[in-house]
Amino acid sequence: MLSWHLMSAFYPQLPWWRCGLSRVDENGFETENAFHVLKYLLGHVKRGWKILREGSGRFEGGGTYVTFTDGKDLxxxxxxxxxxxxxxxxxxxxPYSIQDLQIIDFQFLSPTPTGLNISLNFAHPQFLPLSPNFTIQFPLKSDSFGILTTLPITVPQKSTVSTPRLSLNYSDDFSSNYQYDDEPRFWIPQKGSWVVRDGRAVQKVTAPPISWCTSGVKTPYAVMAYPNKNAMLSADVMIPEDSGASSVILGLRSNCSGCDIESTNCRGIFVEIHFSTGKSTIFSDFVQRTEIAEVQTRRPIKHGSFYKLSIHLIDSHLLVKFGSHLLMTSVEIPENVLEKTNNDSLFVIGTGNFGISEWDNISTDQF
Structure with missing residues (x-):
């Protein structure tokens, strides 16, 4: 759950974005409500306490209650x-319904405890004494949460942590503060294994048991996400002579990466450059490969050499650059593709058939 919180808090493409415990974006660090509710509860449950089965359940009007105890406090x-x-x-x-207002009664078997401290929705705590028939009663509105405890109640206060403004741009030349076989920073591979060697990001293993998922589609690799529609992705790429890869893929405005490409057909604007034929294909929909345009490179491409490749999306025009040479001056992206990918923001790199490749000087920008 914590891992999912960490992932979903950062990526709008995932379900429950901003439902995590905290998030960091270009505006800084912010804790979410879930974090404060968790702190609210865990601040009044000690290590080693257990859930009391008889003291947990559902309210008749909707909602739940859970009791934690060490046999003495609760x-x-x-x-x-x-x-x-x-x-x-x-x-x-x-969907389910919750009653607007409920009167909650908790029944105890003995006069111990004599009462409970209560705090609802981060309100100042109060003491509820046990009635002569060993019950505690209180009103509970819908969309409420809180604690009743024998311990003193501490209400967490939301605080703002000032942080330097995070850069929207990403770049890495894989030479600064890297040791041999370190993993590339900010990368979380879903397939294969990447390491840094001699100032390059090297795709080390491309087959099980290292593979993290078993999709039948040979997938690229996601880099980063930006909200702006105009974007640039640039990289120096080399396919070794003994690699099984025959093409390089760059993409932007994608909605998925890795294991989910096959099931979702992965929207985006992709460019595949074939080393053997020199043909470059611009397409959307990663599985169906809806072709937008096809061109021929203006210079030969060989295995074993590095080439600087970049793609620029400016409004509805896609520029594909091969070093200082243009593969094409401009390709008009169809309106339906732009509309379909309007809220998608992942950058993508990889090889067409998931072979060994080496990458350097990767950078992204948005404008």
């Missing part, structure tokens, strides 16, 4: 979050 966590306001935490497949 903490009860209550919540009545509505379906609409709890999609992040629960993602229930079916």
């Amino acid at each position: 903490t009860v966590f209550v919540e009545t979050m509505s379906y609409r306001n709890s999609l992040c935490e629960y993602s229930s497949p079916l």
Whole structure:
């Protein structure tokens, strides 16, 4: 769950974006509500405490309660979050209803404890004494959460941490502060294994058991995400002579990468440059390969040599550059492709048939 929180907090392309515990973007660091609710609860549950099965369940009007105890003290966590306001935490497949106001009664078997401290929705804590019939009663509105505990209650305060403004641009020449066989920074491969060697990012292994997923489609590799529609991706690429790869792929405005390409058909604007034929294909939809244009390179491309390749999307025009030479001056991207990828922002690099390749001086920009 924590891993999913970390991932979903950063990527708008994933379900439940900003449903994580915290996030970092170009505006700085911010903790989300889920983090403060978690701190609210865990601040009143000690290590080694167990869930009391008889003290946990569902309210008749909707919502749940869970009791934690060490046999001496106890903490009860209550919540009545509505379906609409709890999609992040629960993602229930079916809508449900919550009663606007409920009167909650907790029944105890003995006069111990004499009462509980209560705080709802981060409000100042109060003490609820046990009634003569060993019950505690309190009102609970919908979309509420809180704790009842024998411990003193500390209400967490939301704080803002000032951070330097994060750069929207990404670049790496794989030479600064890298040791031999270090993994490239900011990369999380879904297929294969990448290491840094001699100032280059090298695709080390391309087959199981290293492969992280088993999709039948030979997939590229995602780099980064930006919200702006105008973007640039540049890289120096070399396919070794003994590699099984025959082409290089650059892409932008993509909505997926790695394992999910096959199942989603992966939207985006992609350029595939074939080393053997010199043909370059611009296409959308990674599996179906909806072709937009096809051109021939103006110079030969050989295995074993580095080439600087870059793609620039400016409004509806895609420029593909081969070093200082243009593969084409401009390709008009169809309006339906631009509309379909308008909210997609992943950059993509890789080889057409998932062979060994080496990359250097990768950079992205948005404008």
